[in-house]
Amino acid sequence: MATVSQGVQLSQSDIIGIIGAAATIVVGVATWFISAYLAKRSMRSSELSYRMRITPLLNKKLFKEADKLEIKYKQNIIDELVFLEVDIINSGNSAIKNPPIKITSRDATYIIPAYIEDIPDGYDSLWEIVREDGETCLIKADHINPGQVINAKFLMDVMPPKEPIFSCPVPDLKIKRISELTVSPIATTILEAFYPSLAHVVKALIK
Numbered sequence: 736m737a738t739v740s741q742g743v744q745l746s747q748s749d750i751i752g753i754i755g756a757a758a759t760i761v762v763g764v765a766t767w768f769i770s771a772y773l774a775k776r777s778m779r780s781s782e783l784s785y786r787m788r789i790t791p792l793l794n795k796k797l798f799k800e801a802d803k804l805e806i807k808y809k810q811n812i813i814d815e816l817v818f819l820e821v822d823i824i825n826s827g828n829s830a831i832k833n834p835p836i837k838i839t840s841r842d843a844t845y846i847i848p849a850y851i852e853d854i855p856d857g858y859d860s861l862w863e864i865v866r867e868d869g870e871t872c873l874i875k876a877d878h879i880n881p882g883q884v885i886n887a888k889f890l891m892d893v894m895p896p897k898e899p900i901f902s903c904p905v906p907d908l909k910i911k912r913i914s915e916l917t918v919s920p921i922a923t924t925i926l927e928a929f930y931p932s933l934a935h936v937v938k939a940l941i942k
Contacts, residue, residue, distance in 0.1 A: 782827035782909040783834065783879075785901050788820040791894055808890055811847050817891040819846065819899070825879040826911065832878045834908070838889070839900040840870035845892040846899060848872050852886040864889075 793816040795801040806813045821838060825831055840846050848864035851874075861877040864887055874887050903910060 779829045780827040780909075781829055781831060781905070781907055782825070782911060783831060783836075783903055784824045784826040784911045784913045786822045786824075786913050787898050787901065789891070789895070789898065790818045790820075792816040792818050808847060808849075811845065811890075811892070813845075813847070813890060813892045815891075815893045817894050819889040819891050821874075821885075821887045821889070821901070823874065823879070823885040823887065824913075825881050825883050827909070828881050830878050830880050831876075831905070831908065834876060834879065834903050834905055836874040836876070836901075836903045837867070838872045838874065838887075839902065840891075840895060841897045841900060842895065843870065844895045844899075845869050846872050847890045847892070849888040849890055852888060853884075855883070 793801060793804075793806075795815075798804075806816055819838075823836065838846060846866075846869075848866050851862050851864060854862055862885060863875050865873045865875055867873050872889060874885060876885060879885065901910070901912070
């Protein structure tokens with residue numbers, strides 16, 4: 736005996752109802768993902784990155800009587816003339832107010848404040864280097880906005896055996912030591928178009 740199956744026929748109102756329910760689910764899922772993404776972006780992140788470079792400016796091998804030279808800078812006698820560069824970047828997404836940044840020598844090597852390079856307009860009185868003692872300097876900043884960079888320059892009287900200590904004791908502030916960075920021109924162009932603040936940080940790091 737043959738069995739005849741009858742197909743279920745849906746009315747136009749049924750089809751519209753199913754499509755509407757499916758659309759509601761899709762919109763709901765998309766809204767959830769968008770809300771989660773925006774919530775993640777809105778979370779405050781406090782992060783300070785820094786990089787140090789130490790360069791000897793006097794080659795005693797080229798001038799045999801270098802020990803007879805007398806070099807002074809801001810009333811400080813310098814024996815070997817060593818250049819210390821400290822780049823400080825707000826790599827988070829929130830401003831850091833009055834960070835207690837301190838650069839400290841690991842031994843008796845003197846750290847002498849020189850200047851801050853490329854200070855933004857209006858920040859001349861807000862950013863400065865202050866010498867606390869012979870081996871310690873403070874970098875005072877009223878605030879550092881996301882993406883801003885402080886390029887602090889110092890002189891040292893001798894080549895230190897180790898890099899000076901960078902510290903900034905602030906609750907919930909992440910400190911990160913960074914090194915040299917290489918970015919292709921295409922990647923830099925894309926960053927400038929879509930993420931200008933991040934592009935500014937990257938440019939500072941690849942100097």
